[in-house]
Amino acid sequence: MQDRDLVDALHQIGQMLGTSDNLEESLHNTLTSLCERMGMERATLSLNFPEEGELAIDLAVGLSETEIARGRYKIGEGITGRVVETGEPVIVPQISREPLFLNRTGAREDGVRSRSSFICVPIHLQQEVIGTLSADTPHQNETLLEEKVRLLSILSAMIGQAVAARRTSHREQTRLMRENRRLQEQLRERFHPTNIIGSSRPMQDVCTQIGQVAQSDATVLIRGESGTGKELIADALHHSSLRGSGPFIKVHVAALPETLVEAELFGHEKGAFTGAGATKAGRFERADGGTLFLDEIGELSQNVQIKLLRVLQTREIERVGATRTQSVDVRIIAATHVDLEEAVKAGRFREDLFYRLNVFPLYIPPLRERKSDIVLLADHFLEKYGKKQGKPMQRISTPAIDMVMSYHWPGNVRELENCIERAVILSTDGVVHGHHLPPSLQTAAATGTKLSGSFDIMMASYEREILIEALKNARGNVAKAARLLHTTHRIVSYRCRKLDIGTRRYRS
Numbered sequence: 001m002q003d004r005d006l007v008d009a010l011h012q013i014g015q016m017l018g019t020s021d022n023l024e025e026s027l028h029n030t031l032t033s034l035c036e037r038m039g040m041e042r043a044t045l046s047l048n049f050p051e052e053g054e055l056a057i058d059l060a061v062g063l064s065e066t067e068i069a070r071g072r073y074k075i076g077e078g079i080t081g082r083v084v085e086t087g088e089p090v091i092v093p094q095i096s097r098e099p100l101f102l103n104r105t106g107a108r109e110d111g112v113r114s115r116s117s118f119i120c121v122p123i124h125l126q127q128e129v130i131g132t133l134s135a136d137t138p139h140q141n142e143t144l145l146e147e148k149v150r151l152l153s154i155l156s157a158m159i160g161q162a163v164a165a166r167r168t169s170h171r172e173q174t175r176l177m178r179e180n181r182r183l184q185e186q187l188r189e190r191f192h193p194t195n196i197i198g199s200s201r202p203m204q205d206v207c208t209q210i211g212q213v214a215q216s217d218a219t220v221l222i223r224g225e226s227g228t229g230k231e232l233i234a235d236a237l238h239h240s241s242l243r244g245s246g247p248f249i250k251v252h253v254a255a256l257p258e259t260l261v262e263a264e265l266f267g268h269e270k271g272a273f274t275g276a277g278a279t280k281a282g283r284f285e286r287a288d289g290g291t292l293f294l295d296e297i298g299e300l301s302q303n304v305q306i307k308l309l310r311v312l313q314t315r316e317i318e319r320v321g322a323t324r325t326q327s328v329d330v331r332i333i334a335a336t337h338v339d340l341e342e343a344v345k346a347g348r349f350r351e352d353l354f355y356r357l358n359v360f361p362l363y364i365p366p367l368r369e370r371k372s373d374i375v376l377l378a379d380h381f382l383e384k385y386g387k388k389q390g391k392p393m394q395r396i397s398t399p400a401i402d403m404v405m406s407y408h409w410p411g412n413v414r415e416l417e418n419c420i421e422r423a424v425i426l427s428t429d430g431v432v433h434g435h436h437l438p439p440s441l442q443t444a445a446a447t448g449t450k451l452s453g454s455f456d457i458m459m460a461s462y463e464r465e466i467l468i469e470a471l472k473n474a475r476g477n478v479a480k481a482a483r484l485l486h487t488t489h490r491i492v493s494y495r496c497r498k499l500d501i502g503t504r505r506y507r508s
Helices: 002-020 023-038 063-071 078-086 110-114 142-158 160-188 201-213 229-240 258-266 302-314 340-345 351-357 369-387 398-406 412-426 452-474 478-484 489-498
Strands: 040-051 054-061 072-074 090-092 116-125 128-138 221-224 247-253 291-294 333-334 360-363
Touching: 023 054, 023 142, 023 160, 023 229, 040 116, 040 160, 040 302, 040 340, 054 078, 054 128, 054 160, 078 090, 078 116, 090 142, 110 116, 110 478, 128 160, 128 412, 142 160, 142 302, 142 412, 201 229, 201 478, 221 229, 221 412, 229 247, 229 291, 229 333, 258 489, 302 351, 333 351, 340 351, 369 412, 398 412, 398 452, 452 478
Parallel strands: 221 333, 221 360, 247 291, 291 333
Antiparallel strands: 040 054, 040 128, 054 072, 090 116, 116 128
């Protein structure tokens, strides 16, 4: 190559590196120019990752994606590994005669190796070898090969900073991918059916059904009263499925204005309606390859029900204002507290849509039907909100447990969680007492008294709990309990008899 040609080529490459905003594009164009202007083939840029003890091909011209993926070397391994290890360029005059040339990518057939030379030069940044630049070239005499080594070395110096930025970007991308995998694994563990709190028979049945349907793509309809944990079950279904690494998009239908539900679900084109200033992808598009959770499906308007039915039938959506359809690969999980059979009879819900959604119905029992789970759930929320509030919570007192167990929980698990969160905030001694619970739980049945009037009931409950806690701490010793309460033995004995508290049961 003449000096003038060399200068022109380097000038062109310098312009590409200096004017492009896309680092990957500019480096790829550099490799392309290297091949086209300088008669080379299979130009590759490899990055060195010392912390991983290997280097890998990052960009290449003349190699397929599969061949690039195979181009990984330990430091010192093969020609490329040796260049990184020594920091010196290497010329292989004839590839077929060099035993150190590994052809790890598999891109060179025997005939190609016999008539090709290989040049690999290090890319330095300060005192570190951050990568290599290499290329095949037709078999030539030593002088011409030395000339091409000089060319590649100049080029490697020019792209050093860009390669360093590329390596940093690659490291950050790898870190984010690993973090994403770690978080995905955490989600799978957190929402695994075995982690759903509940040892009662109804909840064990629910977990069994989740295990049966999770691995399929069947549409699931989760039914149950408000507050029973339908969204938690949907999480478990998604993260236990083959789509667990894909997107999980949730739509709370009842929370969206009726005029916006269609646009939110299916997306819209720019100018489709007033306020649509830009094209927007809908929830179905965002869930492509994953799962779409439609909460409170019973609240959908008739117009949207028709369009949802069409999507379930064709697996195609059409944005509001668009003139063409597009395919989506989405699994549907729906949930409702509405009696859909009654809604169908009343004409509020389409029968054909109901049957499309009701492929695998999953019923979540209300809390009053799983009484044995109440204490487990309460303890879980005690630990959760104790950590959140920075309070070392120890336990829930016996009278408080009695109140919790006697209540009918119309708001189900959500109401129980709110009660325990409130109690943790009010607690000052690491124990949830009865008086920390909401007034709705302060009943005569729960306190074990026959007094009337809410004030008397609450005062008796408070007094009873204080006495029991003192007796527990004193191990049934009334005199010691009196000292703990800064009162007399006679008063403690009298109040225990009045409230029917047996002191002997607390002796140990």
